[in-house]
Amino acid sequence: MTTSIAYGPARVLPGEQIHISTNPDTEPFWEAAKERRLTACQCASCGQFRMPPSAYCPNCSSKERNWPTLPGTGQVFSYAICNKNPANGEDYVYVPVVVELDQAGGVRLVGNLTGCNAEDMHIGMRVEVEWTDICDGWVLPNFRVTDPA
Numbered sequence: 691m692t693t694s695i696a697y698g699p700a701r702v703l704p705g706e707q708i709h710i711s712t713n714p715d716t717e718p719f720w721e722a723a724k725e726r727r728l729t730a731c732q733c734a735s736c737g738q739f740r741m742p743p744s745a746y747c748p749n750c751s752s753k754e755r756n757w758p759t760l761p762g763t764g765q766v767f768s769y770a771i772c773n774k775n776p777a778n779g780e781d782y783v784y785v786p787v788v789v790e791l792d793q794a795g796g797v798r799l800v801g802n803l804t805g806c807n808a809e810d811m812h813i814g815m816r817v818e819v820e821w822t823d824i825c826d827g828w829v830l831p832n833f834r835v836t837d838p839a
């Protein structure tokens with residue numbers, strides 16, 4: 691027996707509820723996001739991508755890093771359907787997704803998803819980055835479904 695629940699449209703969480711903290715390893719990612727440019731940490735010596743960013747390459751131990759501009763597209767690797775706003779407990783449908791980013795060596799980024807009903811989510815959906823203004827002038831990468839079928 692299959693049970694189907696209608697959750698409705700997935701939304702991003704309100705930006706005014708989202709605070710981030712940065713450190714020297716993550717700051718370049720967030721500064722690029724302010725320019726609405728998606729990037730990932732890449733080793734400048736061996737080319738391996740790593741997310742989250744870290745000081746040393748786990749492959750070759752180099753400290754040299756590049757922050758290439760990515761196309762901002764990818765596919766859903768995993769997701770969850772949430773139906774309560776964590777800030778206040780109100781009914782609020784949102785879908786945290788783990789996205790495997792294109793042209794980034796298989797690294798994944800977590801965001802919230804829009805562009806489809808939560809009950810229509812499936813692994814492998816194509817998505818593109820969508821930017822959300824959040825607290826303190828920062829900008830958060832979220833994702834929008836590009837193939838809702």
Ligand SMILES: [Zn+2]
Nearest residue numbers: 733736747750
């Ligand atoms: Zn390396």
